[in-house]
Amino acid sequence: MIDLRLLRQDPDGARVRLARRRDPAVDAMLDAILALDVQRRRILSRVESLKAERNKATEEVARRKRARESADDLMADLKASGDEVRALDAELREVETALEGQALGVPNLPAAECPDGDASANAVMRTWGTAPRFAFEPRPHWELGERLGILDLPRGAKLSGSGFPVFVGLGARLVRALENFMLDLHTREHAYVEVAVPLLLNRDSLVGTGQLPKFEEELYGVERDGLYLLPTAEVPVTNLHRDEILDGASLPRGYVASTPCFRREAGAHGKDTRGLIRVHQFDKVELVRLVRPEDSAAEHERITAHAEAVLQRLGLPYRVLSLAAGDIGFASARTYDLEVWAPGVNGWLEVSSASTFTDFQARRANIRYRPEPGAKPEFVHTLNASGLAFPRTIIALLENGQQSDGSVQIPEALAPYLGTDRLVPRA
RNA sequence: GGCGUGGUGGCCGAGUGGUUUAAGGCAGCGGUCUUGAAAACCGCCGAACCGGAAACGGUUCCGUGAGUUCGAAUCUCACCCACGCCGCCA
Numbered sequence: 453m454i455d456l457r458l459l460r461q462d463p464d465g466a467r468v469r470l471a472r473r474r475d476p477a478v479d480a481m482l483d484a485i486l487a488l489d490v491q492r493r494r495i496l497s498r499v500e501s502l503k504a505e506r507n508k509a510t511e512e513v514a515r516r517k518r519a520r521e522s523a524d525d526l527m528a529d530l531k532a533s534g535d536e537v538r539a540l541d542a543e544l545r546e547v548e549t550a551l552e553g554q555a556l557g558v559p560n561l562p563a564a565e566c567p568d569g570d571a572s573a574n575a576v577m578r579t580w581g582t583a584p585r586f587a588f589e590p591r592p593h594w595e596l597g598e599r600l601g602i603l604d605l606p607r608g609a610k611l612s613g614s615g616f617p618v619f620v621g622l623g624a625r626l627v628r629a630l631e632n633f634m635l636d637l638h639t640r641e642h643a644y645v646e647v648a649v650p651l652l653l654n655r656d657s658l659v660g661t662g663q664l665p666k667f668e669e670e671l672y673g674v675e676r677d678g679l680y681l682l683p684t685a686e687v688p689v690t691n692l693h694r695d696e697i698l699d700g701a702s703l704p705r706g707y708v709a710s711t712p713c714f715r716r717e718a719g720a721h722g723k724d725t726r727g728l729i730r731v732h733q734f735d736k737v738e739l740v741r742l743v744r745p746e747d748s749a750a751e752h753e754r755i756t757a758h759a760e761a762v763l764q765r766l767g768l769p770y771r772v773l774s775l776a777a778g779d780i781g782f783a784s785a786r787t788y789d790l791e792v793w794a795p796g797v798n799g800w801l802e803v804s805s806a807s808t809f810t811d812f813q814a815r816r817a818n819i820r821y822r823p824e825p826g827a828k829p830e831f832v833h834t835l836n837a838s839g840l841a842f843p844r845t846i847i848a849l850l851e852n853g854q855q856s857d858g859s860v861q862i863p864e865a866l867a868p869y870l871g872t873d874r875l876v877p878r879a
Numbered sequence: 880g881g882c883g884u885g886g887u888g889g890c891c892g893a894g895u896g897g898u899u900u901a902a903g904g905c906a907g908c909g910g911u912c913u914u915g916a917a918a919a920c921c922g923c924c925g926a927a928c929c930g931g932a933a934a935c936g937g938u939u940c941c942g943u944g945a946g947u948u949c950g951a952a953u954c955u956c957a958c959c960c961a962c963g964c965c966g967c968c969a
Contacts, residue, residue: 496929500938507938510950514897523949530949697889697926822889826908826924 453815454558460489469561472777474570481554488551495547499540506533556665560812562777563786573776574789580760581769583793588856592796593847594727599858600850601878602626605727615717615725615732617843622875626849627735629869630842631710634737634762638839642758644708644739649688651711652679657691660817662783662809672714681714685738686836691817693742697829698821704743704751708839710735728843729801736841740834742819748808748833756788756806759837763803765865768848769793771800785810792844796851801844806837850875 459466463486470478509530516523567573597603602623608616619627638644658664658680663671672681682688689707698705713736717725724730739758743751756772763770775787784807791800811831814820820829853860860875867873 493929496938500929503939504937506949510897513949517897527949534949699889822907824908825906829926 453555453812454485454561455811455815456485456489456555459485466561470559472562472566472568473559473780474778475559478558481558485551485554485558488547488554492544492547492551495540495544499537499544502533502537502540506530506537553665556659556816559782560662560785560809562780563808563810565774566777566780566786567774568778569776570778571776574779575774575776577772577774577788579769579771580764581767581793583769583795584852586795586854586856590795590851590854592727593794593850596796596850596854596858596860597623597727599877600860600875602875603728613732615730617728617731617733622870622872626846626870627842629866629871630845631735631737633765633866633869634839635708635710637762637765638708638737638739638758642706642739642761644706644758647689647692647707647709649685649692649709649711651682651688652677653682653687653691654679657687657694660691660694661687661813662816663687666782669718670716672716682711683715684713684836684838685709685711685736686740689738689740690742690813690819690834690836693819693832694817696819698742698819698832700744700821700823700825700827703821703832704741704747707740708737709740710737712736713841726797728847729797731843734841734843737839738836739839740836742814742821742832742834744821744823745811745830745833748810748835751833751835752786752788752806752808755835755837756790759790759804759806759839762840762845763790763792766845766849766863767865768845768852768863770803781805781807783807783809783812785812790838790840792848794844794847794851796854797847801847803840803844803848804838807835809834809836 454466459482463482467479467482470482509526513523513526513530516526567575594603594605597605600623602620604618604620605614608614608618611618635646639646652674655664655678658671663683664680671683673679674681688711689709692707693705712733714733717730717732728734739755741751741755760770760772770790770792773789773791775784775789780787787805787807789802790804790806792803794801810833813834814831819832819834821832822829849862849866850860853862855861858877862870862873862875864873
């Protein structure tokens with residue numbers, strides 16, 4: 453959430469910074485917030501001075517009662533002012549509800565380092581590995597998956613609809629292998645604490661990380677119980693410490709979780725959605741870090757390196773993009789996308805998005821820390837990165853590893869987890 | 880799902896309508912003592928918001944929301960959560 457005090461102090465500065473997002477709705481929201489903020493403080497000062505008077509008079513009533521004197525005159529006055537206080541309190545609540553509603557819709561301030569412009573201005577920071585050269589036309593993963601007998605999209609569609617893939621045999625084992633491989637890497641070598649978390653989450657959790665109230669249509673909900681299926685483990689893991697004050701000495705904290713993710717992908721059908729490219733349910737290993745504000749830029753580089761390590765171990769060629777201010781997500785201040793090379797579909801696919809949220813999520817989720825024992829609590833900075841999302845990793849493994857005989861070579865680092873170093877087509 | 884018990888500060892825990900300005904303890908911070916540390920003793924020690932340059936002043940917060948009252952941690956109602964027993968169930 454935007455810092456209201458900062459906005460009040462320097463509204464034009466906030467406007468200029470937010471303008472880089474190229475969201476035409478933002479200016480009107482800021483106008484509404486500033487007006488509501490003035491209104492709020494006007495009502496607040498009135499109701500607070502009324503309450504101060506009332507508290508004094510109430511004490512006097514108590515004093516007289518103890519002295520067995522009459523307080524009837526005072527009590528009659530207080531009855532009238534009580535009604536006024538109630539009316540003002542109601543008015544205040546209304547203004548505050550409106551104010552919060554607006555404030556929750558304002559995106560995070562982009563970091564100065566973000567390139568200017570929309571998605572076309574995303575900057576390639578570096579490229580790792582080399583794309584394999586084929587003496588034949590490389591096949592897309594949906595063909596490979598079918599021929600290898602590890603992917604069954606039609607049956608997934610039968611069970612749930614398109615975008616719900618079924619993995620069979622070594623395909624299912626590949627999912628399990630990726631999970632164990634990534635979790636082992638991050639816990640053993642990058643010192644993350646593994647957590648297994650709920651997949652159904654309440655509203656507060658989704659507001660905390662910024663999915664709600666704005667992106668309700670992207671979420672699957674269980675309306676009867678007021679719960680939502682997680683779109684990413686970022687939500688439960690970051691919210692682990694919602695409404696807490698952490699010991700400064702315990703920072704930075706790193707958590708890793710492997711979970712399914714559910715996304716409605718409303719309106720995304722038709723383009724770039726074939727096979728496993730864009731699905732409604734997928735598994736992902738997610739990294740989350742809670743850090744001191746002064747460390748967040750360095751921590752952003754670190755968490756990105758942790759995600760990159762997965763691709764490097766798998767020997768998959770990838771590139772790192774710095775997203776432009778007009779392309780970063782709602783809650784993000786700065787994002788690096790990791791895109792893996794997929795020769796079968798002849799394109800770069802996003803397998804990880806590493807973001808720093810500054811204090812935006814911490815403010816919404818009320819996650820604070822004490823810099824020193826006895827010091828005032830401050831908001832932490834939160835970061836996350838996929839490490840990695842499975843379907844596109846599987847796409848890259850199949851399409852980069854494919855051989856002329858239709859088999860697929862599995863990277864050395866993954867083979868022990870899969871129990872074989874080669875996937876072979878069905879007879 | 881039914882019945883019962885409970886929810887108080889970073890943690891534990893007292894408090895059944897008005898000096899609660901939430902007792903007491905633990906943890907934390909500062910000090911005395913000590914070569915240093917521990918122990919002991921003394922003092923300080925919640926959060927948010929509003930006004931103010933600051934000093935400071937004010938308001939709110941005892942699971943959440945509504946209500947009764949001049950006044951609510953305390954009384955009433957609804958909801959949420961935890962625990963126990965019963966029922967159902969992997």
